Amino acid sequence: MSAARYPLGDYVPGESWLHRAPLGVKFLGVLLLGLGTFWLKSWGASVAVLALMVLLFASARLGARRLLRLLSGPAPLLLAVLVFQWWQLGPAQAVSIVANVYACIVAASLLTLTTPVPALLDGVVSAARPLKRIGVDPERLALVIAITLRSIPYLIGTFSAVRDAARARGLERNPRARAMPVLIASVAYAQRTGDALAARGLGDAVTPENPTRDPATS
Known part of the structure; x- marks a missing residue:
């Protein structure tokens, strides 16, 4: 099944540093980024984080075309969010919200694109054992x-x-x-x-x- 059919992308085999990184480190990074966006109020900081995620995507050698597909998928919805938030909160806050959402999408895709599904599920089993x-x-x-x-x-x-x-x-x-x-x-x-x-x-x-x-x- 092609990566385009998955909202966050199917696993892409590779030898990049992100492919070799431990699952726990990647998952913790996604979690911290998701939580961190709640405290990012500056549009500049949000855009900087999004740019960092794009650089990480490029460093994982996942391809510009795949990144464009990933960003274009939610574009109509996020454009509507941008317009509404621009009207309600102003341009700075609107750009910050949309950039934060995009940063989380790219970060989550880095996890799924560089980690085989069996490894993800094994990680879930290990993390859930205390429960x-x-x-x-x-x-x-x-x-x-x-x-x-x-x-x-x-x-x-x-x-x-x-x-x-x-x-x-x-x-x-x-x-x-x-x-x-x-x-x-x-x-x-x-x-x-x-x-x-x-x-x-x-x-x-x-x-x-x-x-x-x-x-x-x-």
Whole structure:
């Protein structure tokens, strides 16, 4: 599956320093950046952080075309945010907000583009092991994240296909013509995913009290 189908990009094999960096260091960097944007009030500082993320992207040798795809994806939404915030808070704050969002997007993409999905899931399992004391199953949590990573590109692709089909029929302004097929496809995908998990013994157990659900998960 190509990287363009993932919101943050699929793993790109490489030998850059970011590819070799420990997962914990990369994850901590993304976390700190995300938290740090709450305290960045200067548009200059926000733009500087975004520029730093772009330089890191270039240092990982991930390609200018991939970066442009990454930045252009949310551009319509962020343009609307920029206009609204410009009107509400002024140009400096508007630029700061949009730059912060873009910086977080690029930082998160650096994590997913330079780390194989199995390594990401192994990291989730390791990080979640202390949560076993409060009843969290690390393996099940990693499974949820894996399913989410597979589901997001499928749903985005479904939405794009339905939008193109509606436009071809002249129904691009009809919400029902766009929403109903996506809803039906999403439910069908969820059903197929559930059936696949059950076939592998990963679904809820069947019990006499409830033939379709394990009471322990209720």
